[in-house]
Amino acid sequence: MIAIPGTPQHRRLQLLHVAAATWLLLVSATVVIDHVVLSNLAEEAKDRTPAMRIAVLEGRMDELAQQLEQYRQRPTALPQTRYESERLALDQRIAAVEAALGDRPTTDALQSLLARLERMEERLASARPTPSASVRPRVPAPVRPRPIEPAFRVIGVELRAGERFLAILPTDAAALTQVRLLRPGEAEAGWRLEAIESGTAVFRHGDETRRLTVPER
Incomplete structure (x- = not known):
């Protein structure tokens, strides 16, 4: 059916x-806009997932670094050469992981990093140094003071x-002109004559009592 120009039907x-x-x-x-929006959402989802996992990995790296620093400061019962080699290997692995994190890895790379x-x-757990058993210091035996000797000798009564x-x-x-005579109760150089007994003379010096032999004349 052909409409005539100018008519209401036309x-x-x-x-x-x-x-x-x-x-x-x-x-x-509408279709084009929906396609663009969905594409952007897909790209954001792809970018967001590695970023979140990278943040988690960085947190674990910080924890490992803190643990390693604590183990360095603890006394170790392992041989020094073995502990140094283990520490060097851990430092190299940490550096490799940090370098890999800086390259925005893909999903496969993230799985490799996790492994x-x-x-x-x-x-790190196997290289953890075990604290050495505490050894009690040996207490030296008390040194007995040497007895004080009188600054004189007994020559007779x-x-x-x-x-x-x-x-x-x-x-x-x-x-012999320096000979001195002592009666009981007198002292010489801090030694007090307590008594003159048969063949001995009893002296006291502080809390010490000493019996000196009197030579026969």
């Missing part, structure tokens, strides 16, 4: 064509006016 047909074209344009624009981190944690005297001579004396 104008109605033109409006239908315009409406159909407009509807097609709107549908096409390497697990192996590094196992090595003399009887004067019915009273007994003890004759002593300083050890550094050069002549």
Whole structure:
């Protein structure tokens, strides 16, 4: 059926064509916009997942670094050469992981990093130094003080006016003229004569009591 130009039927047909074209344009624009939005969401999801996992890996790396620093400061019962080699190996692995994190790894690379981190944690646990058993310091035995010797020697007993005297001579004396006579109760160089007994003279020096032999004359 052909509409005659200028008639109402012809104008109605033109409006239908315009409406159909407009509807097609709107549908096409909606499809394009939805496609762009979905593509952006997919890209963001791809970028966000590695970033989140990288953040988790970085946190684990910080924990491992802190543990390693603590183990360095602890006393170790392992041989020094073995511990140094283990520490060097761990440092190299940490450096390799940090370098890999800086390259924004893909999903496969992240899986590889996770596996390497697990192996590094196992090595760290095996290389952990065991604290050495505490050894009690040996307490030295108390040193007994050497006894103080009198600065004189007994040379005999003399009887004067019915009273007994003890004759002593300083050890550094050069002549018998330096002989001194002591009666009980008198002292010489801090040594107090307590009594004159048969063959012995009893002296006291502080809390110490000493019996000196009286030579026979």
